[in-house]
Amino acid sequence: MDERLRQVTRGWTLAQPAVAAFLTSVVRDFRERDDLLQDVAVAVLESFDSYDESRPFVPWAIGIARHRVGTWLRTRRRARVSFDSVAVEQLAAAFAAIPADDYRRLDRLAECVGGLETKARQLCELRYRDDLKPAAIAPLVGMTANTVAKALQRVRERLRECIEREPGLA
Amino acid sequence: MNAPPDENDTKLDQLIEGHLDGTLDDDDERRLGRLVAESAGAAGRLARAMLVHDRLIDVLRSERGSSASVSPVVPRFGVPRLALPLGLAVVVAVGSLLLLRPAPANASAALERLVRASTAATDRQYAIRVVDHGPGGEPDPVPSDTGGRKPGVDGATLFVRGADKFVFVRTFADGTVFINGCDGEIGWSVPPTGHVHLSEDRRRFRRGIPGERDDLPFLSLAEGLAEFRRGYVLSLVEAPEADGRLRLEAVRTDSRHRGPARATIDFPAGDDAAAERIELAGLSRDGSGPDGVVLELVERAPLPADFFDHAHHHDASRPIDWE
Numbered sequence: 144m145d146e147r148l149r150q151v152t153r154g155w156t157l158a159q160p161a162v163a164a165f166l167t168s169v170v171r172d173f174r175e176r177d178d179l180l181q182d183v184a185v186a187v188l189e190s191f192d193s194y195d196e197s198r199p200f201v202p203w204a205i206g207i208a209r210h211r212v213g214t215w216l217r218t219r220r221r222a223r224v225s226f227d228s229v230a231v232e233q234l235a236a237a238f239a240a241i242p243a244d245d246y247r248r249l250d251r252l253a254e255c256v257g258g259l260e261t262k263a264r265q266l267c268e269l270r271y272r273d274d275l276k277p278a279a280i281a282p283l284v285g286m287t288a289n290t291v292a293k294a295l296q297r298v299r300e301r302l303r304e305c306i307e308r309e310p311g312l313a
Numbered sequence: 314m315n316a317p318p319d320e321n322d323t324k325l326d327q328l329i330e331g332h333l334d335g336t337l338d339d340d341d342e343r344r345l346g347r348l349v350a351e352s353a354g355a356a357g358r359l360a361r362a363m364l365v366h367d368r369l370i371d372v373l374r375s376e377r378g379s380s381a382s383v384s385p386v387v388p389r390f391g392v393p394r395l396a397l398p399l400g401l402a403v404v405v406a407v408g409s410l411l412l413l414r415p416a417p418a419n420a421s422a423a424l425e426r427l428v429r430a431s432t433a434a435t436d437r438q439y440a441i442r443v444v445d446h447g448p449g450g451e452p453d454p455v456p457s458d459t460g461g462r463k464p465g466v467d468g469a470t471l472f473v474r475g476a477d478k479f480v481f482v483r484t485f486a487d488g489t490v491f492i493n494g495c496d497g498e499i500g501w502s503v504p505p506t507g508h509v510h511l512s513e514d515r516r517r518f519r520r521g522i523p524g525e526r527d528d529l530p531f532l533s534l535a536e537g538l539a540e541f542r543r544g545y546v547l548s549l550v551e552a553p554e555a556d557g558r559l560r561l562e563a564v565r566t567d568s569r570h571r572g573p574a575r576a577t578i579d580f581p582a583g584d585d586a587a588a589e590r591i592e593l594a595g596l597s598r599d600g601s602g603p604d605g606v607v608l609e610l611v612e613r614a615p616l617p618a619d620f621f622d623h624a625h626h627h628d629a630s631r632p633i634d635w636e
Contacts (some may be wrong), residue, residue: 230350
């Protein structure tokens with residue numbers, strides 16, 4: 144692997160969680176997020192020559208993602224798009240400002256998910272692995288859509304608390 | 314330490330949680346967008362909530378095929394997190410999909426795969442045939458939309474998208490159609506003429522079909538398949554007629570269960586477990602309506618985005634009744 148590729152790989156490894164979360168916040172559909180994430184990865188690789196190494200990599204990568212999102216918003220013109228360009232700018236700045244430690248805490252999430260009881264885990268699988276919304280999950284688990292949404296909210300709260308409890312990082 | 318959340322924070326958090334699960338209506342989505350645009354604090358709060366939400370996608374996907382999984386997996390064609398150079402990541406992604414391809418270890422696992430495949434967003438079209446008209450015999454055709462009778466299900470077409478969207482088209486003898494469906498939030502029915510009926514009760518127009526069952530069990534495939542989890546004995550065999558297809562047989566053991574007495578479901582043995590043929594027998598509990606129906610998958614092609622909205626199926630001038 145040449146040095147340039149090594150650098151961009153190292154930078155992308157750091158930036159990717161922030162970029163992915165930024166894209167998910169705007170796009171929401173998991174598959175479209177995957178497509179955009181790939182586009183951004185390619186754009187980061189292609190634009191790496193213009194990267195100023197004296198500046199932090201994550202905000203630079205989020206800047207590329209922000210431009211991609213802008214194009215996506217213009218081409219889709221969807222009624223269900225929630226955020227205008229000002230909101231997207233604010234979000235990009237918010238993700239760029241999150242300290243690196245917060246991203247590192249996320250590495251503990253798999254362990255926290257492993258500690259969930261069966262029902263909570265099933266809801267997570269249906270929501271996140273299978274990309275189902277509460278209304279679609281409801282008939283599969285014998286709950287109402289509203290109860291599923293509330294249960295998912297509680298599960299996320301527990302998982303946030305769980306990753307915060309990591310010794311040495313709290 | 315964080316200060317106790319004030320009322321505005323609580324409202325913001327509710328909007329954020331709804332945004333994460335896609336349950337906000339358009340007004341609330343715009344409201345959240347405005348809050349994020351106007352306040353760096355709101356944007357930061359959403360960003361932090363999004364971190365766990367987004368990472369969960371990858372954590373749960375990466376456990377695909379794990380024995381720790383509560384329920385078996387239907388592969389999706391999403392691409393795992395790209396922390397590697399793109400070329401290598403694609404190789405890893407493709408390799409992962411091949412290596413993690415699940416096989417139906419048993420009948421229960423096969424059923425879970427079928428349930429999940431039926432919830433996929435892919436548009437599917439099934440042709441419905443009545444193979445056993447039941448004790449009452451074959452009913453006379455319903456000539457037209459008069460007298461409140463609706464056409465029978467023999468020859469009907471069912472379109473499905475995901476777990477909760479369907480369009481069910483039945484034809485009168487005069488060639489006009491009676492259409493009912495659900496867009497995921499609203500149940501609706503569109504007769505050939507007159508008022509279009511809408512209801513927030515998504516099941517409303519699945520009931521009260523004269524001369525037929527009160528609640529057609531196959532209009533929600535995901536729901537109908539999930540019913541086989543309880544009160545049925547399941548067995549998995551190779552389908553006798555087609556290469557590479559499996560057959561799941563379900564026989565009702567609990568007579569209190571409202572579902573069909575028997576079901577036979579043929580589906581591909583590979584990644585895509587979408588049901589290709591479903592035969593339901595013993596449907597009629599009271600002697601009325603068909604006792605056996607077959608659903609054959611005839612098409613898997615994207616339908617128009619608004620196909621499951623009632624408005625797609627009638628003129629804008631038709632009067633609407635909310636029920």
